[in-house]
Amino acid sequence: MDEYSNIYSQPKTPRLKQDGFQGSADDQQEKTSTDVNEEEKQKAASTVVTKGETHTTPLTVSIPTFENVQTLPTPMTYTPLSPGNSATSPMDQSSLSIPKRRSHARLLDDMLSIAQPNQRVVSELVAPANLSPQRVLSLPTVAEEALINDSVDSDSRTGENYSPECDDDPTENYGDDVLQGYLLDHWDQLLLWRKVKHIGSGNFSNVLLYESMDQSDPKVRQVAVKRLKYPEELSNIDQINTSSRYKETLSRLENSLTRELQVLKSLNHPCIVKLLGINNPIFVTSKKPLHDLMGKNPRILPPCDMIMSYCSAGDLLAAVMARNGGLEFWLIQRIFAELVLAVKYLHRNSIIHRDLKLENVLLKYTFDDINSFKNSPIYYKQNVIELADFGLCKRIENNEMCTARCGSEDYVSPEILMGVPYDGHLSDTWALGVILYSLFEDRLPFDPPPNASVRQRNRATSHRIARFDWRWYRLSNNETNVGKKIVENTLTRKNQRWSISEICESSFVKTIVDTLDFS
Numbered sequence: 341m342d343e344y345s346n347i348y349s350q351p352k353t354p355r356l357k358q359d360g361f362q363g364s365a366d367d368q369q370e371k372t373s374t375d376v377n378e379e380e381k382q383k384a385a386s387t388v389v390t391k392g393e394t395h396t397t398p399l400t401v402s403i404p405t406f407e408n409v410q411t412l413p414t415p416m417t418y419t420p421l422s423p424g425n426s427a428t429s430p431m432d433q434s435s436l437s438i439p440k441r442r443s444h445a446r447l448l449d450d451m452l453s454i455a456q457p458n459q460r461v462v463s464e465l466v467a468p469a470n471l472s473p474q475r476v477l478s479l480p481t482v483a484e485e486a487l488i489n490d491s492v493d494s495d496s497r498t499g500e501n502y503s504p505e506c507d508d509d510p511t512e513n514y515g516d517d518v519l520q521g522y523l524l525d526h527w528d529q530l531l532l533w534r535k536v537k538h539i540g541s542g543n544f545s546n547v548l549l550y551e552s553m554d555q556s557d558p559k560v561r562q563v564a565v566k567r568l569k570y571p572e573e574l575s576n577i578d579q580i581n582t583s584s585r586y587k588e589t590l591s592r593l594e595n596s597l598t599r600e601l602q603v604l605k606s607l608n609h610p611c612i613v614k615l616l617g618i619n620n621p622i623f624v625t626s627k628k629p630l631h632d633l634m635g636k637n638p639r640i641l642p643p644c645d646m647i648m649s650y651c652s653a654g655d656l657l658a659a660v661m662a663r664n665g666g667l668e669f670w671l672i673q674r675i676f677a678e679l680v681l682a683v684k685y686l687h688r689n690s691i692i693h694r695d696l697k698l699e700n701v702l703l704k705y706t707f708d709d710i711n712s713f714k715n716s717p718i719y720y721k722q723n724v725i726e727l728a729d730f731g732l733c734k735r736i737e738n739n740e741m742c743t744a745r746c747g748s749e750d751y752v753s754p755e756i757l758m759g760v761p762y763d764g765h766l767s768d769t770w771a772l773g774v775i776l777y778s779l780f781e782d783r784l785p786f787d788p789p790p791n792a793s794v795r796q797r798n799r800a801t802s803h804r805i806a807r808f809d810w811r812w813y814r815l816s817n818n819e820t821n822v823g824k825k826i827v828e829n830t831l832t833r834k835n836q837r838w839s840i841s842e843i844c845e846s847s848f849v850k851t852i853v854d855t856l857d858f859s
């Protein structure tokens with residue numbers, strides 16, 4: 341056991357309902373770079389917010405969190421540890437303001453208003469179960485599409501068992517354990533799956549394993565069903581009202597949902613999760629599915645079940661934790677190479693993911709299984725991961741800059757923290773650097789360093805990210821690890837940061853990619 345090994349003894353951080361969030365004006369709609377004038381940039385860089393409460397962990401370490409806005413020193417300089425530079429930050433004229441973090445980055449800024457204690461633990465990939473989860477929260481984001489859907493019926497109420505065809509439903513009522521759905525573009529053939537078990541939860545979904553009832557098509561024999569969780573604000577029947585806030589929340593949810601579905605539908609890569617079908621075709625055929633479905637039944641929120649390819653070995657964070665870290669070099673290299681292929685495919689198709697993290701890398705096989713076929717030809721013919729969770733993805737035009745401040749706290753790039761327009765490709769490669777570092781070091785790069793002083797622990801993650809304040813511990817003397825170069829060239833300032841193609845060309849990735857038969 342080394343000094344890091346205990347970090348995996350903690351249970352996986354559950355995803356959570358998060359703090360309400362004060363969206364700024366520009367949280368209302370994502371703008372392109374041309375929309376953001378100099379004055380706004382200055383404002384983003386110079387506003388100082390002073391909500392500086394601290395919170396105490398059970399270890400009695402008082403650690404301010406991202407929610408509690410911090411102000412960076414002025415000028416903000418890179419630390420001597422920052423790889424490859426000594427220059428001052430481009431933002432060095434102003435202090436950094438970090439607006440209070442929003443509930444989740446899914447453009448649902450005001451959906452959830454359940455206050456969470458803001459606690460953090462030190463140098464771990466996840467928080468202990470007895471803390472309110474906060475590790476995997478997402479940052480504030482802005483609505484990227486039209487806001488209000490005026491046509492949402494003002495008399496809306498919620499309900500659990502909506503069926504869009506309920507007036508003339510030709511199907512039998514199979515009960516809660518049976519899912520009725522359609523494969524994409526096969527809308528004339530209703531298929532049935534039986535529930536097997538719950539396999540995961542996110543902020544906005546529960547994920548369940550279902551198996552096909554007729555078992556004829558092996559591709560859909562076992563499927564992961566991502567079931568949309570409507571936020572309390574929409575589903576609490578007592579709170580339903582006709583306010584613009586309600587309509588806005590619903591409309592944002594609809595925008596986020598349709599974007600995820602449309603992008604997923606368009607993707608076809610072995611290392612990316614597949615949308616196989618849906619419980620109701622309207623979700624993928626309509627641009628305003630909630631509007632359309634609630635137009636029929638305005639009092640009920642329609643269930644949305646995305647039928648996805650199933651990765652039986654769960655997510656990478658859980659798998660790494662379950663074995664207490666210490667992944668072998670070859671395994672890290674293989675998993676990372678596939679992840680790079682997935683992101684390269686997305687970027688080539690003008691899509692940025694914006695929520696790359698260990699939890700969103702799904703494993704098709706356990707580590708033991710992968711090890712067992714390592715020397716067989718299957719190893720080269722079969723992908724071992726699928727990238728998931730496209731709830732924050734975005735299709736972008738050439739050279740379009742993003743303004744939505746979204747992602748997950750530990751993986752977010754400094755420029756997103758800054759609140760200035762950013763290149764989504766480079767924010768994705770930053771997150772890849774965080775993932776690779778975490779796999780090598782069994783800790784997140786911007787956690788307080790091992791043996792940190794109380795003062796260091798009190799410093800927020802965002803502060804360390806903005807200062808590029810990370811370093812090698814376990815690999816400090818390992819000059820031969822070719823993967824280190826990727827981390828050093830991604831966890832760096834954006835004008836020096838590697839693009840996905842450069843990562844792909846690195847020997848760490850290329851030597852693996854060249855052996856694969858499926859890419």
Ligand SMILES: Nc1ncnc2c1ncn2[C@@H]1O[C@H](COP(=O)(O)OP(=O)(O)OP(=O)(O)O)[C@@H](O)[C@H]1O
Pocket residue numbers: 355476539540541542543544545546547564566613648649650651652654655699700702728729730731
């Ligand atoms: N296709 C799948 N196969 C196996 N497990 C899955 C699959 N999809 C999701 N999961 C599990 O469910 C969890 C939540 O899924 P996902 O991240 O897609 O939900 P979400 O609501 O979008 O989450 P988040 O709060 O991170 O945005 C994953 O971390 C994973 O453990």
